[in-house]
Amino acid sequence: MISLTSSENSTVNSTAATKRLARAIMVSAGEFSLILVCCNSVERQQQVLNLLTEFSPADIHEILLTPATDTLYTAITTAIGSTQPEALMVRGLESVVAINQLIISTNIMRDEFRKQFKFPLVLWVNDEILSKLVWLAPDFKDWAASTIRFDVVESVSSEPALCAVLGH
Structure with a gap:
């Protein structure tokens, strides 16, 4: 029987997902893509970002949205000015007060993202924001390949549960 503890399994999954993220950024270098x-x-998120620096040579810029952010496009253009970073990570969507309006405006402005941004755009979302993207910005969300997930594994021992699933 193969047995991985919860933390070992989490580390393996996290490393694989981080490598996948680094690869997605590298493949999209110089052109717009939504990740x-x-x-x-x-x-x-912070742990993953720290690990990402080991796997990605790209100069990845990061912006953290504030609760008062009203449009994603404006927040990005204000933050980057006339520069085109190699990649841009956007964090803090979960803190935005008017998140529904922000997501709807993002969907409306989606073509401007592709026209103006010549770099991969990495949006960090939680399950709630991801669900809102599906419902409120389906056209924008469709530009992304499959979502890269970093699931938090509970720290309780999962071996008995794993054994029960495996039938041992």
Whole structure:
């Protein structure tokens, strides 16, 4: 029987997902692409970003949205000015007060993202924001390949549950 502890399994999954994210950024260098990364823990996001620097040579810029942010496009253009970073990570969507309006305006402005941004755009979302993207910005969300997930694994021992699933 193969047995992975919860933390070992989490580390393996996290490393694989981080490599996938680094590869997605590298493949999209110099052109617009939308990369959705789902993680429900802000602390875990920071761990992944730290690990990403080991796997990606790209100069990745990062912006953190504030609760008062009203449009994603404006927040990005204001933050980057006339520069075109190699990649841009956007965090903090979960903190935006008027998130529904922001997502709807993003869908309306979607063509401007592709016209103006010549770099991969990585949006960090949680499950709630991902669901809102599906419902409120389906056209924009469709530009993303499959969502890269960094699921937080509970710290309780999962071996008995794993054994029960495997029938042992």
